[in-house]
Amino acid sequence: MSFNIVHPEKLAAEFLNKDKQHEPQHDEHLWTSRVKRDKEAASIPEWEEFRELASRIKQHTLTHLDQYLEQFEINAVKHGAVVHWARTAEEHNQIVLDILRQHSVKDVIKSKSMLQEECGMIPFLEKHGISVTESDLGERIQQLDKEQPSHIVVPAVHKTKEDIARLFARHIGTDPNNTDAHYLNDSMRKHARPLFLKAQAAMTGANFAIAETGSFVVCTNEGNADIGASLPPLHIASIGIEKLIPTTEDLAIFIRMLSRSALGSKITQYTSHFSGPRKNSELHIILTDNGRSKRLGMPEFWESLKCIRCGACMNTCPVFRRSSGLSYGAVYGGPIGIILDPTIDEKKYSELPYHSSLCGSCTEVCPVKIDISGQIRQWRRVMADHKRLSLIRRLAFKAGAAVLSRPKLFRAAEAGAYGSIKLLPHFLIYNNLFNAWGKHREMPPFAKETFHDWYQKNHENDEHIQD
């Protein structure tokens, strides 16, 4: 037994039991994104063809990744960028620190980067006396609250306006009772500007890296990455090696799908392409592996490297929407997180594959056609093979206490998903399965076995759940 294991059901309970406001709002906001996504996807008649193309382009690039990385490097260097290679998070962080020290940097302004998050870069730099400010509003909110982002696209989506008003009041002196989003945003805009102007270095991630031109693309709605990159004479970009695509022609497919899948907008407000440094400036690119080349060698899971981090699988996931990204206790939450996190630490995240209803809605919406629910199922098998099942004996499911302490109701609810939807009481943790399921049409989205059937099969040795 390890105390290091993340118990998503406990974390989910914390969120669900908070009050009557957080969970329904979270659910509603994410579901709105999902609905908008459907509308935008429908505006492209070739959407399904695009998903297939996007998947194949990614498969092609990943199966030739060495060549594309070399090509990217040659072209980026040709434009005047300095290219670094990092095997691990530690190496990545050390390279960043070395560059910052060479330039005597004390203050960094950064835009959102899941890779930098994954590397634990901010705490590392702070330990070495460098102050780092998140400039994406949602990330900034999370940074001030000393919490991980709960969603890869909308990092503070689990917080209410009231939460944020109180947080800003504490940190930037706003009126704690003024919960107007315009007021709060404007206050943060004014607070952040001097930090942008003061920073001696800007950091970004990248959504795509183009081998043909040595360019990388950063997508934001706020323009914060562009502000950072346009001010100090030093720009450092952290790029996971799986971000490569061959050409700008390929890029068009991904740009058309990314924001439509994420928030249901046509593209992000800013889709910015960087090819080499500004005049009198330096651009450093850190190509980072951190487990990706290893994942490439896992026959069941390598396709997870196709992920473009759109968050659509989170928005549609009934478990995610009800229990929030914080319940995964990991950098990557949601369906994709369930697949990625155990490749980082199998033991620690051994319970994550069970934080899913296997409804398959994630697989349906994924723009690069990752068989997410299939891979989650696969992870359950791996956990069983590796005898990790004994670790989940205490299936407290406090989150679903309401559900699991009333198994009959739960089973009725599950069965009901096939038929009437109206009967369902709101307290069921999984009740939003039904709108997720009900809304989707292309494929039969139901898991063949219900949660209960699955549970019976897989938890024979566990404490029995009382009817």
Place this chain on the structure above:
Amino acid sequence: MMSTSRTDILTAIRKNKPAAVPRPTLRDLSSSGIEGDLLALFKKHLKEADGEFYRLESGKEVSALIKKLFPDAKVICSATPEVKGSRPIKPDTDPHSLADVDVGVFRAKFGVAENGAIWVTEEDLVITALGVLPEHLIVLLDPDRIVSNMHAAYREVKLDEHHYGCFMMGPSATADIGAVHVNGAQGSRSLAIIFLAH
């Protein structure tokens, strides 16, 4: 550089990569999702992204419009010869000095009907900060320079020739607080396109 890291990563990839998947050939997709007049679509989608548009005949008219829209603007910085701002901008201007710009003016290379975005590079901005630091943006665009969708757009784009290029779709936006849509998150608070032939 950490040369062993480079070798190690490439070696691991070569060892681990699955069987080669061929590159799919892309057919011409430049009319995908596009029906109707390109300019009309551009305007519709620009509006949806909270951008404004005007059709004017001369740089003088643009200056007059700026006065009308932003009567309190003190600093106007223009990167396009059609409009004379109050603050000159040169390639060696310190970007930090644009922090107090009320209105930034530049000309975009082309627009995209599919989404109402414009394509702009450092060549058009003189320095990239002009695209994001001003409170408001006025963007000149030749109404004949509208491409259909992102496939057509990326055919026009020459990433090799510019260190910075951006598809800008309306003003800066966020919905990070209570899912309420707010403009002016960090970049410009407003963006108006002026249709003015080049």
